[in-house]
Amino acid sequence: MARATVIGSGPNGLVAAVSLARAGYAVEVLEASDTVGGGVRTQLGPLPGFVADVCSAVHPAAVTSPLFQAFRLAEKIEWITPEISYAHPLDGGRAAVAWRDLERTADGLGADGAAWRALFRPLVRRLDGVVDFTGDALLRIPRDPIAAVRFGLRMLEQGTPLTRPTLRTEAGAALLAGVLAHANAPLPSLGAAAAGLLLASHGHAAGWAYPRGGAQRIADALLADLTAHGGSIRTGEHVRDLADLDWGDPRRGDLLVLNSSPRLALTHPDIPSRYAVALRAYRYGAAAAKVDFALDGPVPWANPLVAQSPTVHVGGTRAEIWASENAVARGTVSDRPYVLAVQPSVLDDSRAPAGQSALWTYIHAPAGSELDATELITRQLERFAPGFRDRVLASRAVPASGREMLNPSEIGGDVFGGAFTMRQAVRRPVLARAPWRTPMRGVYLASASTPPGPGVTGMPGWHAARTALRDAGLPHDLPDLF
Template identity: 35%
Template sequence: MPENFDVIITGSGSNGISAAIYLQQKGIKTAIFEQASTPGGATRTEELSLPGFKHDVGSAILPMGYASPFFRNLPLANYGLEWIFPDIPYAHPFADGSAHAAYQDIDKTAAQLGRDENAYRDLFTPLVENWNKLENDLLGPLGIPAHPIDFLKFGLKAIPSARMLVNHYFKEEKTKVFFYGSAAHSTLPLTNIASASFGLVLTTMAHRYGWPFPKGGAQNFTNALLEYYKSLGGTLVLERNITHLEELPQAEAYMFDLTPKQLLNIKGLDFPGLYRSRMSNYNYGAGVFKIDWALNEPIPFTNDKCKLAGTVHLGFSQKEIEDSEAFIHKKNMTDTPYVLVAQHSNFDNSRAPDGKYTAWAYCHVPNGSIKDYTKIIEDQIERAAPGFKETILARSTMNTVQLQQWNPNLVGGDINGGRQDITQLFTRPIVSLSPYSTPDPRAYICSSSTPPGGGVHGMCGFNAAKKVVQDHFKDIKV
């Protein structure tokens, strides 16, 4: 390996890789250093339950990976990436056996909603049609929007809480619960300001792009990114746990796909006490408890819409989901939590042996919880799919501590790199005109602890890499 690089990236999550790819595309020589033996951060696939059953350990459904303004323009299909599009992006079953489906077709989706049909169409049609005007501003640092009127219209819908939005737009309880299913991805109380924004963005993704996932496992998304990166001349170094800047080769700049907790542990960085204090006060969000199953047959959902959906949201009333997402921030849990289920093998037979299936699920839990929520999650699935437990051949579970041991960026089981409430949505990791910069002019942070936050979209790394070019390679156009 050459001793000198222009930029060194520590961490091979999707943001670290996107930063490295962007810089290599600009002719800037980079290397990625990763502490694990397998690259990808939380976007990896392993045989967790039984031999031949491929499970996505972290991220599983990647709508933002497919829709990302940066990733979607990369030639990843040339490097083995194939996307699977379930018949229905996501579905939400109800206690009476009915279900609503988020079809890619807005009109077909709205037609299920009774009195809310027109309101749903009026809410989402402008967002889907104008997404190309919004995406770069919503997926970047706070600044002057390129399309201020469209941005303002979105903001007026996104700033309220999810509860305020559904009570304003919708009359039917089922429609409200249906929207909560996507809004609750935020891991915020649904009474919090701006919790509506997550539901708006994710539902817009379902209608504009679908909610696809990589064939064969999320690892194949990481692999395609890295093969393209290497084709540009990039270098990947595995099993290097960096604890001091001196352990890295000399470079003009250093980028860290790490959350504040990990960044502050690296010695040799010139951070003053005030900056360290502010970063130490960074707030991490709720954690998750995750289960992967090897199944003898598909999940036997009562409603066929759920059988055709790649993702199923579980929560059987507005109050049930509100309580679930509120209690976790009070270090408590309900017995009927909001649960996310992914069922890849219904659409991708490469995930399991012939005639067998996989499923993936998690619920939100208090940060750092070590309680076993297996029964609670399986009971919730059983309500929508009687007989589910009899299909289980084996399971693998991970609590918040185990998730952090697997990937140190998942602090306390927080999969979003920090709480994504109104105080940290655009001002993560601290309030700054340049959220990717640090007081050390050599060092930059490019993880999901920077705007736009959690998700496999690579935009944190992309935005941070542009800042590095502006600061250190002024003769190169960003």
């Protein structure tokens, strides 16, 4: 039987492992941590009875992922899909709200309603084409050229200073800025526009879903399928140097799949110098400084609609959000940072004891920063939810400098697997039609550092497995395996 080793059990590593196991490989996964899941792990919160996601918490792109649809993930876990995809509180008790219903969102934006419809209606109507275009390497002909063109034109519009006149009200401009800021990139920029437009389009189509019980449910479903097809996993196995692998051990097998930073490939004894130079040129981006809160009740938002939304963008006006993100790009943190907040307890009572609430938050910070973001985040939340500070029972902070200890792939605390710029959307991590394949025989890359990049889609892992199967002359289409 052909054998394969997968290093890393994040969602992309597990997808690659499942795909290869279904194709007949004997697969072993080596995971550095004591638990499985990488970016989709869930752990105990700051107090007993509270549950906290380690990295990703809400997964808009997982629902529309071709891989997860073929895998029938929706039959294996329970998705919670809120009516409000994300909310954006403003001073004075006001708020802008992105409903799953595009028309309802536009109606709520008043004078900006027509502009919001014009921006997103064409993308929502052709979301499958947008997902296909953004879910693969960009060096190819898209299956839906119309969707690709529409997406590209809007990305150019929103990724340049022309952004300013597009949405003219404070609410509309802030609502868009909050979703573009997910990219952890300067604003405006093409990379931020691409990421934000894709997320917002999902918000008006499939919605911003999250798993009941925590992101770990995604990893658990994949692990169950892997073991059902004969695969295995060993935790606590941190591979720091590929030269340390026992290449004579028959368990290593014919394939080596790296669900890790591409830097690990630099340690391969047979790496060509030209490829090594290209990998060293790959840049990592800014980081995330995270704080989990245990609360004695719901967040006391001044606007009641915000209290209904599991995902909240806390940052004030567009100008404040741009200033916050551009400060991070310069190596500092704003006094009023953009905060990404998730209050899963709004619709999932498994996350906290009865009557209490779990709150997941992070801000963007320079790579390697040792900043404890607790007070900065608390002040921003208090601004839009007076009395928040009094609700806090306990909190737990993980600075950017600590994220790499939780997940070795998060270089400097970069949760996206590399700076998400347009240059690195094309060169991710190298310029190639199949960047998942390395020049080393039988070695493939399967992390967010390969197309389509960050997001819990499983697609980087699927593309790596498909490329390996194609190279081996085996069936390599989704219908063949799932």
